Each structure stands twice: as structure tokens, then as C-alpha cells.
Amino acid sequence: MDFRLSADEDALREAVAKFARERIAPVIGELYERGEFPYEIVAELGRMGVFGAPFDERYGGAGGDYFLLCLALEELARVDSSVAITVEAAVSLGAMPIYRFGTEEQKRRWLPRLLAGEALAGFGLTEPGGGSDASATQTKATVDGDEWVINGSKCFITNAGTDITDLVTVTAVTGSTADGRPEISSIIVPRDTPGFTVAPKYSKVGWSASDTRELYFDDCRVPVGNLLGERGRGYAQFLRILDEGRIAIAALATGLSQGCVDESVRYAAERHAFGHNIGNYQAIQFMIADMEVRAHTSRLAYYDAAARMRAEEPFKRHASIAKLYASEAAVDNARAATQVFGGYGFMNETPVARMWRDSKILEIGEGTSEIQRMLIARDLGVA
Incomplete structure (x- = not known):
């Protein structure tokens, strides 16, 4: 199975990554500490087409699929999870139920503003x-x-x-x-x-x-x-929505994990102790290497689940695997990144402090780790 991105997929990923670095990173710290919703960022992401990525063009979407959304979420969460979860919930939990199950009248009434990022649900x-x-x-x-x-x-x-x-x-x-x-x-x-x-x-x-x-x-x-x-059919509808959403949360968790790697690599080259930058010490090298392994494996897991969904194959178990592994990897990477930063990692002004605060909910929202293990075991025929 080839998980290399197409030219269009990579172009979207890079556009969102550039936006996250240039527009979100400089302002998110202050917004986060004030508990202020990022209205301008949401509007800009709407104009970029991020909210409409997996929807049909006749409702104002980009004509893509769920994997495009996941690529965007990973790059957003690599810088900040508040923006990423706003997009994830707006698309997979807000607009997607109407798109999947709504009447034509409901779709035409509600979807255009939701897919443009002008409104949220x-x-x-x-x-x-x-x-x-x-x-x-x-x-x-x-x-x-x-x-x-x-x-x-x-x-x-x-x-x-x-x-x-x-x-x-x-x-x-x-x-x-x-x-x-x-x-x-x-x-x-x-x-x-x-x-x-x-x-x-x-x-x-x-x-x-x-x-x-x-x-x-x-x-x-x-x-x-x-x-x-x-x-x-409400319960059955939202079981389907949650199965899809778990792939999206796995992508978000992967982005947080990779962001922890990015920040730790940078800090390890800058921070000096005992006459050397701390990246020269094997303890730090091994810690960061393990973080990269977790981020890389998380990405493979959600790519696999998304590929099965795209192919219209059964994907419930694989979505749970991706969500379970990626969310727990995000918590582990946030903890490790905080350790790399030492005392500075405990200061809210640093990105890794935000990542540490943001990571735990990933093991809870859209199905706890315990629920994911239950679903995986049930799908294997254990229960």
C-alpha cells in the first residue's frame, strides 16, 4: 500500500502548514491564555476551503474527501490544537451529519455557510x-x-x-x-x-x-x-459519524505528536548545559527518537484507516486503532517534550506547555481509550 501523497494532497498539506506557521503560531499563545476564540483564523481557513474539503461542490465544498480534512488537521495541530479541534468538530460533527443524513432542503439551507467557515454547528x-x-x-x-x-x-x-x-x-x-x-x-x-x-x-x-x-x-x-x-436512527447515525471522527482525531493527535518533536529538536539545538547543547546527550537523543517513532506510527495508522474509508471498505476497527494509538502517543510525546524543555516546559508561554495541556483530552473525546479497546476486541470477536 502506497501512502505517498498526490500532488493535490501535498499542495493542500503544505498550504495549511504554511498558514499554521505564519498566521496561527504568532498569535495563538495570547488567544489561548485569554481563552479567546480565534474568529479571524477561522474566517481565513474558511476562505482557504479547509472547512469544505470533504464535501460536494454543489453545496460549496471543495469536492475532496475525508483524508484531505485529516491532512489539514494534522498540520493545524502541529502548531495548535484549539484551532484544529474547532475545524474538526465543525466539519466531522457539525456539517457532516447534515451532509450524510439530511434532506436536500436541509443541505441547501445549512451547508453553504458551514462549508465556507462563515458559520459553525x-x-x-x-x-x-x-x-x-x-x-x-x-x-x-x-x-x-x-x-x-x-x-x-x-x-x-x-x-x-x-x-x-x-x-x-x-x-x-x-x-x-x-x-x-x-x-x-x-x-x-x-x-x-x-x-x-x-x-x-x-x-x-x-x-x-x-x-x-x-x-x-x-x-x-x-x-x-x-x-x-x-x-x-439517531444513535446509528452518530455511531457512523463517530467512526469517521476517530480518524480525524487520530490525525489531530498525530499533529500534536509531531509538533512536540519539532519543538524538542529545535530546543535541543539551542539549549546548552555542561558545555554542550543538550542534543549532544544520548538521553535527549533517545527521548526525541522515541517521540518521532510514535508520531510516524500514528500517521501510518490514520492513513491506513482513511484509505480503507476512501475505498469504502470496513474501517471501524482501524479507526479505533488509529484513535487509540495516536491519542496515547500524543500524551506520551507531550510529556517527553515537557521533560526535554525542563523548567521552561512547565511555563505556559512555551508551545510544549500548551501541547501538554491539550493532549490528555485526546484520550477521552470521541470515545475514551477504554471504549476503543472494547470496540477493537469486539470487532475481533473476543466479546
Whole structure:
């Protein structure tokens, strides 16, 4: 299997890498420490076509595929994960459900602004009492005339409360199946809907320049036509969305891992101790070599999963493998980079400090490491 990039793929990768170095790197430190959302950066990425990379041109997309998105995410996260997760969530969790399951009317109404980066959408799945058990949804939606009436709450929702957020798609119990289990459906809720409240931003350990909120629905009414896809298929829809999203998170984690290598190589050449730069010492050399091995292997894992998805082959297990390995590699590389930097690695002004703060959530979001191991074992027939 040849994982070398095509000319178009490499051109996109290099364009995003150049943008990250020249536009994101100089300003992200201050935005991060202030917890300020990077509106100008998002707008520029929209004009570059990053948000529309994997979508059909008839909705304003670039006509590419999911792998193009992953290449962009890796290069963004190589410099900063707040921007990268904003793009990842906007595309794979915000726009993709509408693209995959929406009616033609829903696609033409919502997608053009989302794919241009002019608007963002959120994905309301996780609930305060649910966590990894998305099937334990407590939010409910009932039909009253020609409207859905939604009551409940969601937590840890990305891109839900920015000034350019247009909508959130939420999962809700809409009835019971024949065997008595909850019937879960997906419903589009526009931002300005009465009864829909967005809480203040969380105070987070990392991803500080991204937007994450809790959502509340109190007799929130939307038209019955806002049902996304088939009634009762919401849980199945978002299992598919999460499978794809795990490849994207693996790409983001790979970028963070590679960014740790980049910063450590640079610092090892600059920092002197005991008469030599610290890169002359074998302990540092081995540490950085191990970091590069982890970043390289992470890249191969998500390339493989993306290739299977592109070929329309089964990819669930390979997406979980990529997400599991890359996220844990990112945590290991962030820890090692902090060690290379010594005391300076503990100072928030350095990129590796941000990377250390940003890495841990990668083992949790879009399916914890434990869930990935469970899925891999199940796919192997162990359980």
C-alpha cells in the first residue's frame, strides 16, 4: 500500500502548514491564555476551503474527501490544537451529519455557510449522566402538532456558543422501539430557538482557545421538518459519524505528536548545559527518537484507516486503532517534550506547555481509550 501523497494532497498539506506557521503560531499563545476564540483564523481557513474539503461542490465544498480534512488537521495541530479541534468538530460533527443524513432542503439551507467557515454547528450527543454511554440519552423530544418539543441537556459541546454558531444537532429520545428500548432520533436546533440556552464557556485544562459549552432545552420547539434522517436512527447515525471522527482525531493527535518533536529538536539545538547543547546527550537523543517513532506510527495508522474509508471498505476497527494509538502517543510525546524543555516546559508561554495541556483530552473525546479497546476486541470477536 502506497501512502505517498498526490500532488493535490501535498499542495493542500503544505498550504495549511504554511498558514499554521505564519498566521496561527504568532498569535495563538495570547488567544489561548485569554481563552479567546480565534474568529479571524477561522474566517481565513474558511476562505482557504479547509472547512469544505470533504464535501460536494454543489453545496460549496471543495469536492475532496475525508483524508484531505485529516491532512489539514494534522498540520493545524502541529502548531495548535484549539484551532484544529474547532475545524474538526465543525466539519466531522457539525456539517457532516447534515451532509450524510439530511434532506436536500436541509443541505441547501445549512451547508453553504458551514462549508465556507462563515458559520459553525455543534453536535449534541454527550449528557451529564451519560458520558461514554450515549445510548443512555435522557433528553426527550415529543411531537406537538407540527413541532418537536425538546427537554433536556447536553454537555461538553464544541462550537455551540460562538458568535457564528448557526445550529446544534441533538440526539433525543422520541419514543420506544418494539422491544422496549429508547428510540433515539436526531433533530436540528437553530441557535436562536426559544427554549434553547447555551451556558457560559467551561474553564478547561486545555483547548483554551476553542469553544465548549453545556446546552439546555426547556420546552424548546422546532418544526417537525428539522428531524435529521429517519426517526429512530439517531444513535446509528452518530455511531457512523463517530467512526469517521476517530480518524480525524487520530490525525489531530498525530499533529500534536509531531509538533512536540519539532519543538524538542529545535530546543535541543539551542539549549546548552555542561558545555554542550543538550542534543549532544544520548538521553535527549533517545527521548526525541522515541517521540518521532510514535508520531510516524500514528500517521501510518490514520492513513491506513482513511484509505480503507476512501475505498469504502470496513474501517471501524482501524479507526479505533488509529484513535487509540495516536491519542496515547500524543500524551506520551507531550510529556517527553515537557521533560526535554525542563523548567521552561512547565511555563505556559512555551508551545510544549500548551501541547501538554491539550493532549490528555485526546484520550477521552470521541470515545475514551477504554471504549476503543472494547470496540477493537469486539470487532475481533473476543466479546
